[in-house]
Each structure stands twice: as C-alpha cells, then as structure tokens.
Amino acid sequence: MKKIKTPNKEIIRNSPNISSYATMDLTAVIDIFKTQNEGLTTKEADSRLEEFGPNQISEGYKDTVWSKLFEAIINPFNVILIVIAVVTFITDIVIPARKDFFTFAIIILLVFVSSTISFIQSQSSSKAIEKLTNQINNTSHVYRDATLIQIPQNQVVPGDIVHLGAGDVLPADIRFIQTRDTFIAQSALTGESTPVEKFSHTLNDKDMSLTDLENIGFMGSNMISGSARGVVLATGDSTYFGSMAGSLTGDRAKNSFERGVEDISQMLIRMMLIIVPVVFVINAFNKGDWGTSLVFAISIAVGLTPEMLPVITNSTLAVGAQNMAKQKVIVRSTSAIQSFGEMDVLCTDKTGTLTEDKIVVERYMNLNGDDDRRVLRHAYLNSYFQTGLKNLIDFAIINRAEGYKFDSILNNYEVVDEVPFDFNRRRMSVVLEDKTGKCQLITKGAVEEMLSISSFIELDGKVYPLDDEKLAIAKETYETYNHQGLRMIAVAQKNNIPDSEHFSIADESDMVLIGFMGFLDPPKKSATPAIKALEEHKVRTVVLTGDSEGVAINVCNEVGIATNVVYTGGDIEAMTDLELSKAVEECNLFAKLAPSQKTRVISVLQSIGHTVGFLGDGINDAPALRRADVGISVDTAVDIAKETADIVLLEKDLMVLERGVLEGRKTFGNIMKYIKMATSGNFGNIISILFASLFLPFLPILPVQLLTQNLLNDFAQIGMPFDNIDENYLIEPKSWNTRSVRNFMYWLGPVSSIFDILCFAILWFVMDANTLGKAPLFQAGWFIFGTLSQIIIIHMIRTSKTPFIESMSSNELTLSTFIVGIIACVVAFSDIAIGLDMSPLPVRFIPWFVLLLIGYMVAVQLVKKLYIKRYNELI
Template sequence: MNFIKKNQSSEIQKNKYDTEVKLRNFAFMTTEELLSHLSVTQKGLTREEAESRQDEFGKNVITAGNKNTTLHRLLEAVINPFNIILLLITIITYITDVVLSSRPDYLTVTIILSLVVLSSLVAFVQSQRSNAAAEKLSNMISNKAEAWRDGKLTEILIDEVVPGDIVRLSAGDMLPADVRFLTAKDTFIAQSALTGESNPVEKFSDIRNQPSDGLTDLLNIGFMGSNVVSGSATAVVLVTGNHTYFGSMAKTLSNDRSKTSFERGVGSVSRLLVRMMLVMVPVIFLINGIAKGEWPNALLFAISIAVGLTPEMLPVIMTSTLAKGAVSMSKHKVIVRSLGAIQTFGEMDVLCTDKTGTLTEDKIVLERYMNLHGIDDARILRHAYLNSYFQTGLKNLIDLAIINRAEQYGLVDMLGNYTRVDEIPFDFTRRRMSVVLTDTTGKRQLITKGAVEEMIGISSFVEMDGKVLPMDEETKRAALAVYEKHNADGLRIIAVAQKNEVPESGAFSVADERDMVLIGFVGFLDPPKKSAKSAIVALREHGVRTVVLTGDSEGVALKVCSKVGVNTSHLLTGRDVEQMDDAQLLDAVKTCNLFSKLSPSQKERIVKAFQTAGHTVGYMGDGINDAPALRQADVGISVDSAVDIAKETADIILLKKDLMVLEEGVIEGRRTFGNIVKYIKMAASGNFGNMISVIVASIFLPFLPMLPVQILTQNLLCDFAQMGMAFDSVDDEYVKKPRRWETKSIKSFMAYMGPLSSVFDILCFAVMWWLIGANTVELSPLFQCGWFVFGTVSQVLVIHMIRTSKIPFLQSNPSIPLLVSTFAVAFIALGVGFSSIAVGIDMMPLPTSFIPWLVLILAGYCLFAQLIKKIYVKQYGEWL
C-alpha cells in the first residue's frame, strides 16, 4: 500500500513539474511566438478547429481527484463501519457454522450477507438517484466563457474551451483554463485557491517576469481556479482540464471538506453504538457461556446479538433521506451541490442577503437624469450613456437601464461621433468606472460615473447653470442636498462627472480620475418584490432572521427594507462597521438587521460576527462582492444568473431568485434532519433496551431467549420496516424552528426509552414462562417464538410512537411508504409466529391463547411510551 501511495505521489509530482515547465516556457515567449506555437491568430479559432482540438485534448474538466464517480459511490455504499462489522461477523459465523460444523448450516451466513447487500444496494440506488437529479439540474447552471470563434465573440460552456481559444475576461469571470494575457486593463486576479494569498494580484500582458519568479508569481499567466476581481482582459488558452496547474494539483487539493455539525453528530452516535456493542457482546457471551455451559452456542448467540445491535441501516437511512431531500428541493428549483448542505440549510437561523434582486424586482428602471439643481437634463443622460456604452467590462443592470433609456430617446446616432481610447474598469474599492473618448474633432474627454460620495471625493469642480465652478462647501452642500432628497425617496443615485484636460497619449489609470467636474446625477428605481414581505414573514415564523447586507446607500436600503418588513430601527453603514472592533460588532449584530454601503470584506466580517454569536448563517448573493461572504457562511446560496465566482462558491443554487423558494428549502432541510433523527433515536434507544433485555434473559433463563437465526431474521424484518422512515412526513411544529444536532439529546432519549422497552420485554418473558408455560428447555422454541413476535411487532409500533411528539394516527399521520413498510412487516411477523412457518427458523407456532396477552402487552407498551413522551417533553422541552 505504501509503495502504491509513493508511486502515485511521484506521478503527481511529475505531472505538476511538467505543467510548470510548459507554462513557464509560454510565459517567456513573445506574443507572435506564442500564437504561432498554438497555431492560432488574434481572431481566435474556427468552429472546426475548436472541434478538432476538443477531440484531441478532451473536455475542459478536471477528473483527477474527482470522487463523484459510479465506482466511488458504490464503494461508499458498501464500505462503512457497520458493513465492516457485519462482514467480520459473517467470516466468524462461516467458520463456526460451516467449516467447523459436522452439519454445515448456511442460513445464518446468508441472512447476514443479505443485510449487507440490502443496506448497500439501497444506499447505492439512492446515491445514484440523487446524483442523476443533481447532474440534470446542474446542466442549467453551467459556467460559461466568451471566446472568439469564427471571428465573432461567442458564449460557450467552460468545458468546451480548448487550447488556442482567445477568451475575453471581465470582473466576476472564472478563468476557464490556464491562460496567457494578451491585453490587460487594471486586471486583478484572486488566486487564493492556489496560493493562499488573500490579496488579488495584478496581471499584465507584457513580459515582466523574472526567471526566479515562482509559477504563480508570473505576471502574464492566469490559472484555472482563480477569478477576475476587477478590470478586463483578453487571453489565449494554453492548457485545459487535467493539464492545467490546478489539474496537476487536483489530487493534493481534493482533501475532504470539514464535516458539518450534523455529520459529526452522526459519527459520535455511530461510535457510541459501536462501543456499546463491543462492550456488551463479550459480557453477553461470558454470561451465557458460564450460566449454560454451552460455549459454542454462547458464541453464536453473542455474534447474532452483535448483528442485531449494529445499526446497519443508518447509512441507508441517511443517504435515502438526504437524497429524497435533494430531489424534493430540486422540484422547487433549488439545486443542492452537496447533500450535507441540506441539513445545514435547515439549521440556518440567520439569513444574510443582498437587497438587489432578492428583495427587489431586479428590474432597474432609470427614473431621473438631473443636473445639480435636481432638474432633468438630457446632457446628463448623454454622458452616462457614453460611459455605459463604451465600457467593455461587465455591463450591470444600471448600465443596461441607461442604455435602454438612451436608445428610446434616439441617442444611438451620436455614438458614431465617438471612439473609445481607453477605460479604467470598475472595482469595489473605488466604486466607479471611467472611459476616455475622442470625438470627430479630436477632442478627448474622460467620463466617469459611480457612487456619489466616491465621485465627490475625486471632483474639484461642479457645473451649475452652464458654468464650471470650484467645489467649495456651498456648492458641495447644494449637490449633496439634491442627492439626499432623491435618495430618501428610494431612488438609487449615482453621480456623473467629466473633464476635458486629458493627456494626448499613454495608458490611463486611476491616477487620472482627479480634478473632475461633477455635472449631475442619474436615479434608478428597483421596486420591492411583491413576494418579499410574505417570504420574510414566513422565514421569521420558521425561526430565521433576515438581515440585509447591501452596498447601496442608506436611503434606498431603508426605503426598500421598510416596505418588505425588515426591521430598520437600527441601521449601520460600512463606515460604522469599519470603526468597530470585533467585540463592538458582535454586540451590534444582536439587534441590527440592516447594514448599508458595505464593502466585500465588511460583508464577510459581519457574517463571521453572526457565527461567533452562535448562529448558523446562510448568505445569499450573486455578485463578485458577495464571494468572500459566501465562502464564510455556513451555507452559501446563489442563483443561476450569478457571476461565475458566486456560483462556484455557493453550496446551494436557486433557479429562481426568490426568498419564497428559500423558505421551502429551509423546511425541506428540517424535514430531512427530522427523519434522520427519528431513526437515530429509535436505533440508539432500541439497542440499549435490547442489551438490558438480553442480559436479564441470559442470567435467569436456562436456555437462549432467541436463537441466532431468529435474531437475524427479526433484524432483517425490522430493517425493511425502517426503510420507509426516509420518506416519512414531519409534523408542522417540528419545522417551525431551526434544528441543531444535539448528541446529549440522543443519550437522554436512550435513558428514557431504552429501559421502557426492556420492562415490556421482561413482561413478555413472564407471560411466556408462567402463563403460556414455555418454561422448560424442551419448550424453548415456543418461548423464543413469543419473544420473536413481540420483539418484531413492538419495534414496528415504536417507530410510530417515536416519529412524532403527538398521539400517532390520531394527531399525526405517517407517510404511506412508512405505513406500508411497518404494517407489512408486522403482518409477516404475526404470520410466521402463529403458523407452521415458525418451524423453518427453529420455533414452535404460538397458541391463540397468546393473542390477548400480546395485544395487552403491546397496548401497555404504547400507552407507557406516550406517557414517557409527555414526561420527556416536559423535562426537555421537545421530543425529537
């Protein structure tokens, strides 16, 4: 094994080295040498060339380290702690029952293997179903790239990108492969996934590399797995898929994600059950061996008890329930990227969300274009239009609103009079973007638009009444008064500025955005969604607090939030957050539900503060500025129309940007969690009770209370009964509040329900011994049949007692699958116990005189279970 691992490690290192050498060679080639080497021109590839290269290089996907294969899912279904225990028991049983026995008996071995095959098969089928559903929906949210094909800029799926493709990149884009930049304008790349660097790195098109630079320090090379934070660029694709630097590292980067609280909880209960079994089974073996003197039978009995105590259906129930949850959520247009996120979704008690498109219609309409007196002025619209039209970066909803309005007013004709010289792209630090234009007379002009405060910060002049005046306190106050008035009315305001003193040549940069002339404002309206208020109320009723984190100004945020039911009595801005230390922010998040004018890092910091306060936080966002907060949140939520990096970071993708969809997902997450907890509490308490019963029986009975083959048959029947639990309904009261994993709750539940089942097991022993008369070794098959029937039917009934805090069937109905699985097993157990079929597993058929006693004991068990339930709820406040 070590040898294989060393070979794999050396192969990974070799692939990584080869990739580094190749990329380094590309970095130091001239542009002409590079394009010639890749057999491509600046116009890109033809469709035929692209198809030929895809045949040669394959799809642009990373398969190394990919665990989502059919073989991996099959191995995951088969290899788990419980199946391993059962397989070890099978080997021991085969040796004792077949190899060392004078009369080989394959029945016990067959039943144990049937348990393994059954649990593995169900787990695998459910996993396949879940994967198929996820893949089907994932096709709807595939990330795309813009590449030059047949001389035109074409949008293609990222997995269709091939070496030699010329791609255009702008803010928010994921790098589709390893690339060499051909042009770059203020292009900053976040490559922390590869290097761990928190700060974005600026990239350039010319060769500024030093031979001593590390691979990720090469300034003209971009890597798959990184994303554009700001700026724009064109690049040529060098290598794709497994041949990329990220692909060469995939196996070393594909470490398992950290486990959620739920997975840790399930693991702790699994270990508890296994420890109980490992301790109690030897005790049972010794008691029976010493008391009865039949050590071989005692060993077989102990082995059978081990099988009975092994919750082999736990992986099945978990996989089935989570898969059902994923499929159910997909019907509500919610794509779950990892099954574990379902439960975290249900555990969420704070939802942090951006405002635009979630609380609003995401249909921004240009309402006002006004000068600094607040009077509509077509010149302001004209300047805003030139800025939005000629910028080559990501055209957001504001740009599109400006362009649409300008086209309605016939301003398209003037575009022919201007030529774009350069641009200074938008970023979330400056919160503005600029274009440099030249007109037909040769006059140059810099036009900038952006957030009002940032624009005032770079303006030295204002234009009022056709005159350019210095910006002093009076003119600044007048301009801000117009802004604040319309902002308070709910308009989202951006400022427009320009200047004519522009250098004749050379590249333009942020340094040129100074001494601007502020000329006016453009105002937009993004009306609140009709469904937003009811969705926030519904989330609140289900214990989820909605907190708005927005980059918008206070006025717009207040107006929208007050209309949709978010508490706006306490508002903090990004400036306020910046001045707070962690302790102050921790105190602030207790009451504040609206944070405005936030930077990306501030959003991330607020999410972290909520987590520190003990909340499970969901974050919903779709922009580049949301990526840090999405990563930080316990569950990241995005939409299919989001920028690439937001979709890549999110755990859950919505195909419909609506909080109502979220509320449905939260409820489904809690239902999923509830059904898993039902099984775990039932298995834990049932196993604990069985141990007590077996120890009591082993001490006082002159024979085994049940033979190994009978225990295994009973176990098989009970497993069938429990399979319906994954599809059970959950009481409305249960999904009303967030649910967290509580291991202590499992232990206290065991302490109450375990001994209760033992009491009624012992009552069954008493009835069989004194009233039915099965009190000799010769009549032990009759005694064993009585406990077999009672044990099976009581375990079936207790499923219905445990599944709800209410009175089963009267106040809470189970799902049809659970009803069918449980009652079918109960009828089979009764049919076996009261007929000659019992002889087939070494039992004697029960007399009809046992029926009233069976009904009485079962009724008593259900009655006392309901009574214990009330005591437990009074003590702990909840049942499940």
C-alpha cells in the same frame, strides 16, 4: 523554435510546461495552438473537444457503479453475516452427516437482499443529486468563427480565445493576450489574500515560480476587476488546478448536524465496546458454550450499530434535494439542506432579492436637480465604452440614451484607456478621444466616492471650485432624491489629462462634478409576503447592502423590514466586535457596506450562536457566501458567486427560500427520527440482553435470529426519508442537540426493556419455555416481539402527537412497516421459523403478544408526553 502544425497534446497535458509559454512571444504561442486572435472555427473546436475531452476535472475518487456495489456488500453488518455463514456452513453442512442447508441459505439471502437495497438506494441518490447539479451551468465567452459567443465551460478547448470580465471564473489555464487593469484572485491556488494584477507582455525570467507568472492565468481563479483576453493553454486535468485538485478539494468543515451524528455514533461505539465483552463473558460462563457465546456477542455488536444511518441520512437528503428542485432550488451541497432548516437569520443583498432587479433611469439631472441630457450623454459614453463588467445600471443608461438616438455620436469617439470598476473605489472611468484630438476622462460612481475625487463643480454652465457652499448645493440635491428612494450615482469629467497610453486610479483626481443619475428598482411583489412567512417560521431577515441609506431604507420600509435602527459601513468600522455583537441583534439594515464588512457582520452573528444564510449574486458577495453557514445564490449570478454557493435558486424569489427552509427542517426531522429510534432502541436492548444473559440458562435469541430481526427492522425504516412532518415541528429552526438525543435515549430506552422482561416472563411462566429444550420457542417469542415493537416505536416517536389518530405517517413508511410486520409474523408463526432454529409459536401466544404490544404503545405514549413536558421540546 519548431512550429507545430497541430496542438501538441504532450505539451498541453503536462502542466509544468505551461511556464514555458510565459517567455514565448505571443505570436509563437498563437502559432503553436494553430489559432488566431479571432478564435477557432466551430469545426476546429469540435475536433479538439473530441481529442482532448470535456474541460472538467476528474475526481480523485469517483463513485462508480463498482465502488458503490463494493461498499454495499462490504460493511460491518454484512461482514458479520458472512462470518456467521462460514461458521454455519462448517457446523451445519461440513461436519454433520445430515446436512442442513436452510440456515446457511437464509444468511446468504440476507446478505444479498441487504446489499441490493443499499446499492439501489445509493445509486438512485447519486443520480438524483448529479441530475440536479447539472442544471447549473457556468459559461465562458469565447471567440468562435470570429464572433464572441457564450458556451458551457466544459466545452472550452486548447487554442480557444476567451474573453474575461469582472466576476468570471477562469475556465482554463490561459496566456493573456490583452489585459486592461486585470486583477485576479487566485487564493484557492496560492493562498494569496490579495488579488494580483496580470499583464499580457512576454516575460524574460525563466526561473519564476508558476503562480508568480504575471501573464498566465490559472483555472479556478476569478476576475476581480478589469477585462482580458487570452489563449487557452490547457484544460481539465492538464491544468495547474487539475494537477493539484486532490489537495484543493479537502473535506469541508463539518456542520453542527454532522458533528452531532459523529458524537452519537462514537457514544454508541463506546457502549458497544463495553457491552460486547461483558455479554460474551457472562454467556460463556453461564452457558458453557464459548463458541456460540462469541458469535452471539459479535451479533450483538452488529445489532447495536446503527448501520442504516448512512443509508437513511443520504436517502433523506437526496429526497430533500429533489423536493427542493421542484421548487426551483438546486442543492450543490446536500449537507447544506440541514443548515437551511437550522437557519435563523437570513442575510440578503437588496438589489435583485428584495427588488425587481429591473433598474430603469428615473432622472438625469444637473446639480440643481434640473433635467440635463448632457449628464445622460456623459454617463452613456462611460457605460458604453467600458469593457469590464456591465451591470444593470450600465444597461439602464444605455437603453435610455439610445431612446434619444445618442448612439449616433459613438463614431465621434475612440477609447484611449479605462480604469475599471472595483468595489473599494466604487466607480469606473473611461478616457475618450474625439475626432479633434481632444481627450476627456469621464467617471461615474457612488456619490460620496465621486465627491472625494472632485475639486470642481459645474453649476449653470460654469465651473467653480468645490467649496463648502457649492458642496452643500450638490448634497442637498442628492439627499432630496435619495430620500425619495432613487438610487443615485454621480457623473464627473475633466479635460486636462496627461498624454498617456495608460491611465490609473491616480488620474481620477481634480474632477469636475457635473450631475447625478437617479435609478428606480422597485420592490418585488413577493418580497413582503415572503419576509412575513420567514418571520412566522422564526427566520429573521437582515439586509446587507452596498447601497446608500436612503434607497435601502425606502425599500426596506416597503417590504416590511424594520429600519428604526440603521448602521452604515462607517459605523461598524468604528465598532469593536463586542459592540457589533450587540448591534447585529437590534439592527436589520446595514447600508453602504464593503464586501469585508458584510463578512464581518455574518461572522459576528455566527459567534453569538446564530445559523446564518446569505443570499447574494455579485462579485462582492463571494466572501460573504463563503463565510455563511449556507451560501445561497441565483442561476443568473456571476460565476464566482455560483461556484461559492451551497444552494442556487433558479428564480430570484424569497418565497422559494421559505419553502426551502421548511424542506430543510423536514429533512432534519426525518433523520432525527431514525437517530432517536436507534439510540433509544439500542440502549433498551443492552438492558434486556444483560438481564437475559444473567438469568436465562440459554441465549434469549440466536445470532442468525438477531441478525434477521435486525435486517427486517432495517427494511421497515426504508420509508422513513419520505415520511410526513407535523406542522408544529416546522415552526422553529431545528439544530442538533446531543443532550436532547441522550435524554431521549435515557427516557425511552428503559421502557422497551421493561416490556422485553415482561415478554420473558410470559414466555417462561405462561408458555412454559423454561428449559433448554424449549429455548427455540422462547427465542421465537422474543424474535416476534422485538421485531414488532421496533416497528411500533417508529410510529410512536415519529410525532409528538398521538400516532394513527392525530398524525399519520406517509404511505411509503406505512407500507414498509406493514410489509415487514406481516413477514415477521409469518416467519414466527409458521414452519419457516424452523429454518432460523426457532419453534413456530402457538396460537395461544397471540393474545399475550397483542396485550404486550398495546401496553408498550400506551407506555411509550405516556413517557413521550412526560418527556415533552419535562424538556419543552417536540420530537
């Protein structure tokens, strides 16, 4: 085989060639990538990073500046404006001898201003979200300059030697150099539901499919258990994941809010498809001008489309994400903000969320409950020599043992093998050989699982068979300290082990139980007020823990979670889904759960109508995080937990969650204001336009006037994402209710129609705008009333209280609506109106105009109160 002096970029760039490395000798692979077992030097790594680029997947479609600009310009609203601009250009500039550029210029200006605002909002939102997500960094352990260091995953390069432990996400495609009980979940790539074991040996079969290669690991899969080292073969787009990223990143299932918005949008489209042809036909026959009637009907279609919904929604979510970031909550998926506000059940692990996550060794005891340093020594050897994922228990044991100078005995032992921890066995073992050649298997783990593999027990320095009498002694000691709130694990060992280089789970049998380790993980000081605050906002906290009943009950009692009903994993395993659906409504503590049982509890809660959040940070929490409506993790969590979560906390603090819940409800409330305003306003406009089309001899408003009014109203709504929310609105979870939106539309829509018709009457009978020649005056009157009434409705429906008196809008919304109101009045009452083919309104219209607005405000407030009383819901 030809040796390559530098990493061959073509080999690395083509993911199908990765399979060729599976059948190569490890020495050859190392040589191709010009690396060594001790890793690259820093200089070599920097050079390769510059050559191959960051280790990240390019998005199939990326929002570039140009794509955002295109989307800002090419939308239904602007397309109609451009069509009308073309028609106006022909009718006002090309055909007539006396050319009128003003209307055409106004329309082009509208397109420019609309596109600019949409583009700026889109850019600022994207940058804000990108800045927030960049605060969450996944890291990898690599050997650089013969030292194991931690670097950001995007700096991993071909030829790097990576070290992997349980919970790590594979940062690239790798060829395994060394494995130790390495089980990897690659379901995201292959669909396999069970983890697969990986090995370091060279394969002979060249025809195996890529994902079946036992010595190759793929970017995006994650370590379930064991440990491994490997050489990086490909990074970024060159990986197998990169080659199929498009198929792996399909659309996520829509949440209830997204489905609701889609439902309402479809309803408005159906209304538009019905009303536009009707308006066209009526006006064409009544007025006899088919061309103008067609343009008017198309303009009505634009007016009935809530074109600001994407801008308002995205801006509101972006504002929510930034506000949550100030509380040290990073939102990875903005759609999760609304789910956060909708959440009514928070499921949480115990360790590190309710507790300080600072475990200390409180007791090390023999089976009689007496202090015994020999038990601590065995636990120390087990924790120190394991190469898998060291957890807080391991670090607590090591710290306590080194306080007794136990580290001085380490040179007496050599690791032969280990059987890593996994969440089904809930134990781990190491095989050690001392200088005399004696081999010993030392195992530590959850008490019940350790009892199941023990056949002997050590009492008072003697070994006895583990009969019922001796078992009762051990259990009594365990239960005594467990009920005192200590987290207990058991320690066992055996000397009679086979002469073998590789050990397995089968060797964990006929063990000698020697004692217990007791740990203390005190509750957080913030846990009790946080749980109370969540409860006050109608969010119930449910603990799902793999820990024992005694410890879990003790912690829950201290933080204020009811423990009058407690179920274990064994209990729920015996329940049907129907039985479990009743149990989850009455139980707030589930102990000794396996990962699959946590997921089942969440699924059952969802099936009975709850919106469920799950807070976890371990490998065993990943399935539950994925299953929950909103997955919540912490920045110190294992990689797979952070990758799965929708929301990442920079601090393990439940008070942060409570603030996040409120921010989610605030975000939901501001989006709903726009939706209710748009639907009710559109419904009212339909009635008004139908009335005017039937009874007026001219169009009540020209297309250019209608589109200008629509644009002004859009500008008035720009401040809505920043609006204040009433305290009473935030008390309960908020979820989408399509029926509520429709009811609101049917109640409030006709109110605006009634006052539109009153406006028509005043213009017709009082202002004498009742002839074709006076149509521009009539149109100016309805233009200003329609614009101001739409501004007023923003303030009227933004609160269930009395606006301007009991509830004030934010400065941003007040400013945007005030400025637009002034602009609309200047346009309607000055010669600027002529540019929009209107007649400037006389001063004598002002009293009638003010009276109409006051009457409209009073009527909306009364109908709003009746609506709240009728449906018992806040708006």
